[in-house]
Amino acid sequence: MGRYTIRRLLQMIPVVIGTTFIIYAMVWALPGDPFVGKCGDRPCPASYIAEMRAKFNLDDSLPVQYGKYLWNLLQGNFGESFSGRTVWSEIAQAFPVTFRLALIAIIIEIxxxxxxGVLAAxxxxxxxxxxxxxxTLIVISIPVFVIGFLAQFTFGIKLAWFPPTVGPNATIYELILPAFVLASLSLAYVARLMRGNLAENLRADYVRTATSKGLSRRRVIGRHAVRNSLIPVVTFIGADFGALLGGAIVTEGIFNIRGIGGLLYLSIRTREGATxxxxxxVLVLVFLLVNLLVDILYGAIDPRIRYE
Amino acid sequence: MSEHLLDVDDLYVEFRTRDGVAEAINGVSYTLDAGETLAVLGESGSGKSVTAQTIMGILDMPPGFITGGRILYNGKDLLTMPESERQKIRGAEIAMIFQDSLSALNPVFTVGDQIAEMFQVHRGMSKKEGMAKAVDLMEQVRIPGAKERVKDYPHQFSGGMRQRIMIAMAISLDPKVLIADEPTTALDVTVQAQIMDLLQDLQRERNMGMILITHDLGVVAGVADKIAVMYAGRIVESANVWDLYAKPAHPYTQGLLDSMPRVDSKGEELYAIKGLPPSLLALPPGCNFNPRCPHRRDKCVHEVPPTEEVAEDHTAACFFWKEVARG
Known part of the structure; x- marks a missing residue:
């Protein structure tokens, strides 16, 4: 198990380098001038542009630029945006909000x-x-922005059960409604996955054995059938948690949440390459770590899978 | 009527499927006493397992329906008993061993856990006490290193060892009746013999009544006291082992015995009963065996043969049993 974890952690190194290089190359290779519109209506003064180009190493070749970036990254320095804020402070502000939102959504899903799923099966x-x-079919077929606006209008404005938008502190109470919207699609998949698995496992031989042992139906289902049916569901939920941590541009937009999705969207639009x-x-790292955790958890609930 | 440990009386079971009604059990009766081994013999689909599942109360209902008969255990009808009462008998007094131990054991729990569950649920023991009992039982079914292996999972055992775990679980609460549904079919021949020996020893030690369901005549001869031969949901012949082997009175039994390979028939072509077992959705009229029977007359197509007494404790459901028995 320990060796497996170390091997998986080592595998992350090339993945992180590969993905960051691709992103880095794409962001700075985009056509267009990053300094257009940075200085109000007038074009930026030549001295400002020269300073910025030097600061962001834009005159170096791409591999050199990337090398310098990576070197800073290894020292924990994520660099600065053009506006002078450190990228790390922006992430540190947005990520906890996204994390809270994702956590509530995952709990709702589970x-x-x-x-x-159990009830249906x-x-x-x-x-x-x-x-x-x-x-669940209806939820799956409706785009998330429709569900978002509907929920906001119905529960946020008409019924006023929840605040319609999220304030700067993003409290748990404010996040419940958006978390429901965010969870709705995966919730539908989880319910269907669980239903299918459990319905199949209820006919399994070991469930028949459990019945023949004289166990109550409650125990047969709750302990023997459900446990086995959870195995694929856990994989799905784990992967989904990783995806949710990547932020949700649409849901964050509707509910005015300052999470990682919104930050990313804004940074792309304003050509804040460093951000x-x-x-x-950060997202790649988080996603890889969550996946590793899911794989370890998978081994814990299915003893047939053992990592050597 | 003398009281038997288990008395299956004129049982009828059908499966209502989309394609029609499958008459799986059509008036099966047999009895079992303590310390006795009854072998139920028959091809797949003959209803031998369905009868056992009905006794256990683990028949899938629906599609299964019990349309008639009684199953008396110590004089009480299992079929009319409330489920809560039946749950106490199930596993504790009537226990069952299944054919494929890999799929019949839960893959996500340790074997010790699964044996201990019997004591936790039926005897109110703690998990720890249950695990200690599990080690005991694993030793009784001769699993080497039981103490270390109690925390292993089913897939970590060989087929024979896994079947021993199934047996340990079934005998854990000293059941009075043990139903073994093809316990050796999934195993190779040397292991088969070991498992049968083990079952026989355990049965003698504990004076259990055992119902051994099999299609293997070789397995039966060594261990059974009496045999019931099933065909298309009916018992076509029942007798004690020696009578049945020496003087089969039903053409189907005779066919089964003739189709066994023998040392003295080396080089000859093996006998086979012609034709195929009938579909339970459309049983042939009259005697169900008539399309495959070498003794068939007109009567067999029109009338259902009654179960007739051939000798003491020997019955056969054939109009012409005298002719068959004469050979």
Whole structure:
């Protein structure tokens, strides 16, 4: 297990270098002048441009530029944006918000998604099964911005159960409604995945064995069938958590959340190359770490998978 | 009526499927006493496993429906008993061993955990006490290094060892009736013999009644006291082992015995019962065996043969058993 983890951590090095290089190359290779519009209506003075080009090493060749960037990165220096703020401070401001939002969304996915799946599987062909199948299908087919605006309008404005937008502190209460919107699609997939797995496992031989041991139906399902059905669901939820940590541009936009998705979107639009590369680097790292955690967790719930 | 440990009385089970009604069990009766081994013999689809599942109460319902009969355990009808009461009997007094131990054991729990669960649920023991009992039982079924292996998972055992785990789990609460549903089919021949020896020893030690479901005549001869031969959901012949092997009175039993390879028939072509087992969705009228029977007459196509007494404790469901028995 220890050796497996170390090997996986080492594998991350080429992945991080590869992805950051591609992002770096793409951001700075984009056509257009990063200094257009930076100085109000007038073109920027030559002295400013010269200073900036020197500061961001824009006159070096691409590999040299990237090398210098990477060297700074290794020292924990994510660089500065053109506006003079450090990239790290921008990430440090946005990431906790995104993390909170993702965490609430994942909890909603787990609790509601799995419960709905179990309920549907135990009532196959019945009312709950059909209700869950139809409602998840609707959620899957509606684009997230429609769900977002609908939820904001209904629960935020008309019923006023939740605040319609999120303030600068992004409290947990404010984040519940956006988290529901963010979780809705994956929740539908989790419910369907759980339903399918459990319905299949209820017919498995070991479930029949559990029944023949004289266990109650509750114990047969809760302990023997559900546990096995969770294995693929955990993989899905883990991967989804990694994706949610990458920010959600649409949901963040609708609810005015200052998370990582919004930061990335704004940075791309204003050609803040250093911020884009910095954010993506952090996201790649987070995604890889979450995946490693999921794989380790996978081994813990399915003993047939052992990492040598 | 003398009371038997287990008394299956005129049982009918059908499966209502999309393609129609499959008549899986059509009036099966047999009895079992303590310390006795009953072998239920038959091809796949003959209803031998369905009968066992009905006794255990693990039949998938629906599509399965019990349409008639009684199953008396110590004089009480299992089929009319409330589920809560039946749950106490299931596993603790009537236990079952399944054919494929890899799929019949839960892959995500240790074997010790799965054996201990019996004690936790039925006897209210703690997990720790249950695990100690599990080690005990694993030693009783002769698993080497039981103490170390109790925390292993099913996939870490060989097929024979895994079947021993199944047996340990089934006998854990000293059941009175043990149903073994093709316990050796998935194993290779040398291991088969070891498992049968083990089952026989355990049965004698504990004076259990055992129902051994199999299609293997070789397995039966050594261990069974009596045999019930099933065909298309009916018992076509039942007798004690020696009578059945010496004087089969039903053409199907005779066919089965003739199709066994023998040392003295080396070089000759092996006998096979012609035709295929009938579909349970459309059983042939009259005697179900008539399309494949070498003794068939007109009567067999029109009337269902009653179960007739051939000798003491020997019955056969054939109009012409005298002719068959004479050979």
């Amino acid at each position: 609790v509601i998604g799995i419960s709905a 135990l009532n196959r062909g019945g009312f709950w099964d059909n209700l869950i199948l139809v409602s 884009v590369v910095g954010v993506v680097t």
